[in-house]
Every structure is written in structure tokens, then in C-alpha cells.
Amino acid sequence: MGSCLALLSTKLIWRWNFSKKKSIISYWIEKCGDKKTWTVVQIGANDGKTKDLLYTSILRNDKWKVLFVEPVPYLFEKLKTHYPDSPRFFFENAAINNGTRQDFYWVDKKAKYILGNLPEWYDQLGSFDKSHISKHLNGILDPFIVSKSIQGITLETLFQKHGIRQIDLLRIDCEGHDWKILSQLNLSKFKPSLILLEIKHLNREELNATRLFLINNYRVYQFEGDFVCFSNAAHDQLSKKDIKYLLDFHSIHTLKTSIGT
Secondary structure, eight states: OHHHHHHHHHHHHHHHHHHHHHHHHHHHHHOOOOTTEEEEEEESOOOTTTOSSSHHHHOEEEEEEEEEEEEHHHHHHHHHHHOSTTTTTEEOOOOSSSEEEEEEEEEOOOHHHHHHHTTTTTTGGGGOHHHHHHGGGTTTTGGOOOOOOOOOOOOHHHHHTTTTTOOOOEEOOOOOOOOHTTOOTTTTTTTOOOEEEEOOOHHHHHHHHHHHHTTTTEEEETTTEEEEEEEHHHEEEEEEEEHHHHHHSSSOOHHHHTTTT
């Protein structure tokens, strides 16, 4: 009984935190200048809706062009059903790596029905690293881990395939592979106004590499397990009140005060 209550409590906290985070992310999207014709790239899109920070904004901004990338087959199929058939949406069932064939691991959807009462994020654990899944929930997902050898794709090849010539909003949520993907971004060619990057699974070395990669072109703030990164140009458009809010908010830190710590 106690473990069930603890899991319920965790779910309630998760829902509250997500709602709070989503409203804050939506606010910063609204503050990033002219976003009427943004091009959005979402890597690690999952099913595109469940606990998705961008879902509402994508539907509301009907001039946005969006490229969704998701490697897990059954999640990819769900992803396509959550968005209307429209020429502004592009879908890629792939994983970003150095372009080589590699084993990719995820949790079989049967786990939800057999184990029951799993956290809502259980199916978001797809990774090139099997141990990344095993370390969650005391290993109870191990019997349900499945894998497939997939042909990876580089970021450059992905953009060429879909004719991406500019990116205004880049979201990367790839369970510890986030820095490896970001490091492929050619900042001399693409400089998104806003980058939302999951960092909670990065080790210290990867976190510092991420900071150094961004420091000259972005002002970076941390909100819980994500970096919210404004290009210098987008940051200059923020009001003094907004910047003060970013600096004062208890779970957000500027890159320049946290680098090397």
C-alpha cells in the first residue's frame, strides 16, 4: 500500500511540475519575437502529445513547419495520429547518431499492461544505451526491453533530406544522447532563436561541453532538467522584467554563473 501511495504521489508531483514547466516554456516561446513562420525541429518527439511541452504551441501556431523525429516504431505511429494530415508536418522514424548502424533499445508497450501503474514516462526511455533503461524503477523494466539494429542518420543528413534551411526552435529530448546530437548542429549555418535541451541525463563532462558549445551564441538558463537557451538576438528582445524573472526564478541559473561548477 505504501509503495502505491508513493507512486501516486510521484505521479501527482510529475503532473504539477510538467504543467508548470509547460506554461513557462509557452511564455518564452511567445516572447521570442516574430514566430509566425517558425521552423521547428523536435528530436525525440515520443508520441508528440503525452507530456509534450510543444504540443499546444504547435497546434496553435498554424504557420509553423515542424519536423518530428522519433525512433521507436509504435511511438512513431502514435505520433502521426496526434497531428492532422498537413504539408507543414514532416515525420522521420530514425535516431540521430554518426550515421552508422547501431542497436537501439526501448520498453515494449506490453509492460504497461503486465506491470500496470507505471509512470507516464516509462515509454520515453528509448536509448542507444541499454543500461539507461535498466537503472530506472529498480530494474523492473528489464524483461520488457526490446532492441533493434537501426541505421542512424546524422543531423546534417536529416536536414538535407527534409529541406531544412533554417531552424527557429530546436527541441532535443533523447535520454542522455542529447549532447551528442547538439554537438552536430552547425551554428554557423543554423542558429535557432530558442533551444530546449534535456540535460538531466548528461554527465559532468557532457554538461560542460554543452555549456562551452553554446556560450558564445546563447544565453542559457536551467529549468529543472532542461536548458532553455536564447540566441543572443532573441535574448536582446526580452524586457528587463523578463530577464530579472529568469535570473530570480529559484530553479533557473545563468550559464555564466554555473559554468565549471
